[in-house]
Amino acid sequence: MKVINNILTNIRNPSQRRNYLLLASGTFILLGWGLALAWNWNRGRDALMIAAALIAGYDILLRAWQGLKNKQANIELLVSIAAIGGLAIGEYWESAAVTFLFLLGAWLESRTLNRTRNTLRELISLAxxxxxxxxxxxxxxxxxxxxxxxxxxxxxxxxxxxxxxxxxxxxxxxxxxxxxxxxxxxxxxxxxxxxxxxxxxxxxxxxxxxxxxxxTTLAKIIRRVEEAQEDKAPTQRFIERFARWYTPAIVVLSVAAFFIWGNLELTLTLLVIGCPGALVISTPVSIITGIGRAAKKGMLIKGGEHLETAAKISAVALDKTGTLTEGKPRLTDVISFHPEQIAAGNMADNIISPTYTHFMLGENAEENLPEEAKELLYWTGIAEKGSEHPLSKPLVEEAQKYYARLPEPDHFEAVPGFGIQAEYKTDSIRVGTVDFMEQAGISVCPEVRDKITELAREGRTVVLAALNGVLLGTLGISDPIRPDAGEMVARLRANGIKRIVMLTGDNEDTAKAVAAETGVDEVRARMLPENKLEAIRQLQKEGYKVAMVGDGINDAPAMAAADIGIAMGATGTDTAIETADIALMTEDLTRIPEALRMSKLTLQNISQNIVIALATVTALLAGVLNGSVHMSGGMLIHELSVMLVIINGIRLKWA
Amino acid sequence: MKTILRSNDMSCPTCVDSIETYLNKIDGVQKATVHFSTGRIEVEHDDGKVSEQELVEAVREVGYESEVSAF
Known part of the structure; x- marks a missing residue:
């Protein structure tokens, strides 16, 4: 009694119901062949085959009817017509085989697909x-x-x-x-x-x-990945539009074939092999698996469209600070100009020719800077306190070692790409590049310029500081290069990226030093955000598909202009995930070539699948026309091609 | 309100249309979107007119089993 009850409740569940139908239909087919082969009882076989076809066909017919009610001709409709037609002309075994194989195929396909669908959801259930x-x-x-x-x-x-x-x-x-x-x-x-x-x-x-x-972040990531998987690639949209016309076209074609050849069996076989099953699944299966696999490696590719573009990238533009370097700058050099020399210099032209003292700051060394160096830090610290520039932090922190209560500037103005002009009480402080000093009529003598160049060639970012129009000194800031930057560049090249360009707001010498160490061969220095955007546009004009790698905030315009924007270290920062086309969860730079490689592999996989699908249909069509393929065989090969496409797609899981 | 259902029954992308159209016809459903790739069914609906369980029932009607999911 309990068993019957169980079956009754399970029949309400369409998945369970299909399992029963499949099992019953398969049993009837086996019994039918048993009767025919053992006792040569063909009538019994036919009866069992009809039963099998009706049982398996029930669910197919239901779905075909649902489609028709929505004015859609779906695959189930093709199969239903073929099966009913088969029964009508007495091809009972063919009808039974077609419906059974179709149901079995759908069962296998959804099971395999769900394994891929659930990989990410397992993560959340593991919490x-x-x-x-x-x-x-x-x-x-x-x-x-x-x-x-x-x-x-x-x-x-x-x-x-x-x-x-x-x-x-x-x-x-x-x-x-x-x-x-x-x-x-x-x-x-x-x-x-x-x-x-x-x-x-x-x-x-x-x-x-x-x-x-x-x-939680994990739930959000999973949701994002799913949205990315749901986002249809252009190829997928094209195929789906195609399938919407293709399926009714097959019905029309078969009817036409019937009128031309008058062969009903051939007509029904055409319906069966015309199913676009493998074609419609060719793209989504690769994309679900490709994006899912990438996500497991910490790379969120935001959807099918981005994936297709990422696969075609031929140039990569990289931000320097925070991307090639760690983005945690440290003050390494304090160079103070001697005030008495400045006083003795020619103040009328504002030209100074100071001798200077160069202090190198070690990582943990106890420093004891002389007064003049401390004063340089004091004024720079006040000016930088108002700034959110990444280079401000080490300057302010160093100043606060000596002046715990460093005051805020009364007035503050940042000129992006140049420096800061600040006022504190009656004093005017200017911190920034050589150009920025000269804009205010503060000349920088050759001796100091040489020193700045020397520091920059060692990869330091150099800023000058002036108080009330008089230069106080120079500060060298170093931002360590990430250990995997060189490997990343090498891998990009190995993956066929033709141009690798560094775009940085920093000066030429510093940028070149970083470029030389990482293997980047093109450098555009002193770039304002709008220049970066221009540089991207220029590369695109030259015919390159450009990816821009940045932190997702400062480089937002350039990342938006690029064909693909890649954001680094996106965990916990929603803006970066929001703006980027590819968001990397870690700071691991080798994920950049890896994300491009995964995209390329996925796109290749889609192409393979489309070839499998089209080749199967073509071969089957030829087989039908020369009479060597019949309904059941056609359905078997068709279902095999669908499974082949799915298995090929799932291969990406191990890519 | 928005309800998320998940189905493991979708074996081909054309299933999507049937479920979508069927759900969208229900009184009280503002917008239903079915994603083949993930098996997710998003339904914006008036809770007073059609409940979560009725949505599951409706999807069943089209021939697919689904369950309510947190996200």
């Missing part, structure tokens, strides 16, 4: 369902999605992190591969950000929750 929250020293286990902001969550060694948050106390290392694709564990100290779904390794930490449930 623990419960969290241990701390309330005044008592521990309580609650559903992870119910954790409120600011609640303290206890995370034990070896357990998965249930929410996004910041470490309040404790030290540990965390395997963040679920979010970033980066296999190496990351050290976490109080204040560090942690993400739901990542794996705590060795330490006990307390985390203040910031986001839970479907708001």
């Amino acid at each position: 623990p369902a419960t969290a241990i929250v701390l309330n005044n020293g008592t521990q309580e286990e609650i559903p992870a999605k119910n954790v409120d902001r600011e609640q303290l969550v206890l995370i034990k060694p070896g357990s998965k992190i249930p929410v996004d948050g910041t470490v309040k106390s404790g030290y540990t290392s965390i395997d963040e591969s679920a979010v970033t694709g980066e296999p190496l564990p990351v050290e976490k100290a109080p204040g560090a950000e942690v993400f739901a779904g990542t794996m705590n390794q060795n330490g006990l930490i307390k985390v203040r929750a910031t986001r839970a449930g479907t708001d």
